[in-house]
Amino acid sequence: MKKLIVLAVILTISQTIVAFAGPEVPSKAVVTPPPPPAPESFFRPNEFDIGVFGTYATGTGSNPTGTHFGPDGFSTTVTGSTTFTGWGGGMDFSYYFPWKYAGVRFQGAGLAVSTGTFTVTETFEGTRTASRTGSISGSGGVITADLMLRLPLDDFWPTIHLAPYAFVGFGDFFAGGGGTTIHTSSAQLNDRFNSYSRNTLQGRALGNVGGGFEYRFTPHWGIFGEAGYNFVDHIHGRTGSNNFVQTNWGFRFAF
Numbered sequence: 726m727k728k729l730i731v732l733a734v735i736l737t738i739s740q741t742i743v744a745f746a747g748p749e750v751p752s753k754a755v756v757t758p759p760p761p762p763a764p765e766s767f768f769r770p771n772e773f774d775i776g777v778f779g780t781y782a783t784g785t786g787s788n789p790t791g792t793h794f795g796p797d798g799f800s801t802t803v804t805g806s807t808t809f810t811g812w813g814g815g816m817d818f819s820y821y822f823p824w825k826y827a828g829v830r831f832q833g834a835g836l837a838v839s840t841g842t843f844t845v846t847e848t849f850e851g852t853r854t855a856s857r858t859g860s861i862s863g864s865g866g867v868i869t870a871d872l873m874l875r876l877p878l879d880d881f882w883p884t885i886h887l888a889p890y891a892f893v894g895f896g897d898f899f900a901g902g903g904g905t906t907i908h909t910s911s912a913q914l915n916d917r918f919n920s921y922s923r924n925t926l927q928g929r930a931l932g933n934v935g936g937g938f939e940y941r942f943t944p945h946w947g948i949f950g951e952a953g954y955n956f957v958d959h960i961h962g963r964t965g966s967n968n969f970v971q972t973n974w975g976f977r978f979a980f
Contacts, residue, residue, distance in 0.1 A: 764883035767941035770825035776817040778975025780834045784808035785968045802846045811836035828873040838865040869896030891936040932956045950974040
């Protein structure tokens with residue numbers, strides 16, 4: 726009986742201690758914050774770009790210098806430089822695919838073009854008969870459709886919003902609206918000289934390849950510079966004589 730009384734007293738005291746002690750304090754768990762999101766690249770998929778640029782073009786050949794033999798003992802010799810240079814400007818329109826590293830572009834540029842001074846001399850059976858010296862000036866244009874490949878460096882270095890790119894495509898070089906500047910005159914060579922003038926700045930199909938860099942200040946605004954080599958359809962049977970390098974620099978807006 727005494728044992729039962731002692732056990733009852735102990736149970737009563739223990740319940741009283743638990744009641745006054747209050748609720749159980751949970752253990753303090755360490756909560757790890759989620760990692761911050763990766764910085765967004767300024768070059769995005771499904772992107773449409775508009776570019777405005779200045780341009781400079783210079784020929785890489787000297788067309789059509791040399792001697793060209795004709796019928797009945799006549800031959801025509803062209804000396805001097807008929808390589809053209811030109812300054813101007815243009816626009817381009819680009820679309821990048823959902824895979825943002827590739828896209829397509831349409832580009833057009835207008836130029837004021839001119840050649841160096843050259844001389845056309847006609848001979849008959851080795852005897853000089855007539856000569857004419859002049860240069861050619863006029864307006865021209867280049868249009869191309871290109872496949873674009875780019876590598877945004879901010880995919881690897883988040884603070885470097887630079888993208889080198891390459892392009893390859895095809896298009897057309899066209900010219901017109903200009904004339905010749907004659908320094909000495911010879912009526913016998915009018916047709917011959919004007920024929921060379923027309924052919925030097927004649928519209929021709931081309932293929933082009935090149936590359937450049939674009940830097941973005943924001944996901945929408947950037948600057949770029951590029952250079953392309955244009956392979957122009959041959960002239961007077963001299964492949965490569967009208968090839969030229971075109972350099973562009975300007976601004977782009979990305980939607």
